[in-house]
Amino acid sequence: MSACNFTFPLNGSPATMLQKARTAVTSQGGNFQGNEDAGNFSLTVFGNTIAGSYSIASNNMDIIISEKPFLLPCGTIEGFLKSQLGL
Known part of the structure; x- marks a missing residue:
C-alpha cells in the first residue's frame, strides 16, 4: 500500500486545527494521540485500517x-480530511 501525503494550511490556531482532526478521528471510533507538534492516528472503516501521522510547522499541517x-x-481521503478540517 502506498502512502498518501497531504499538506494543509492551518485554518486558525494549531490547537483549533488539532481539535478538529482529533474530533474527526475519534468520532469514527479511532485513536488519536499527539500534541500541537506531532502525533499519530488510526481508525477502522468497514474492517480496514487507515493509519498515519501528522506534524504541524510553519503554519501547515x-x-x-x-x-x-x-x-x-488518496484523493478520497484528502477530500474527507478537507471537509473535516474546514478547508
Whole structure:
C-alpha cells in the first residue's frame, strides 16, 4: 500500500486545527494521540485500517497516511480530511 501525503494550511490556531482532526478521528471510533507538534492516528472503516501521522510547522499541517485499503484513493481521503478540517 502506498502512502498518501497531504499538506494543509492551518485554518486558525494549531490547537483549533488539532481539535478538529482529533474530533474527526475519534468520532469514527479511532485513536488519536499527539500534541500541537506531532502525533499519530488510526481508525477502522468497514474492517480496514487507515493509519498515519501528522506534524504541524510553519503554519501547515502535514499528514502522512501510512496504511489504507488498496482500493481507497488518496484523493478520497484528502477530500474527507478537507471537509473535516474546514478547508
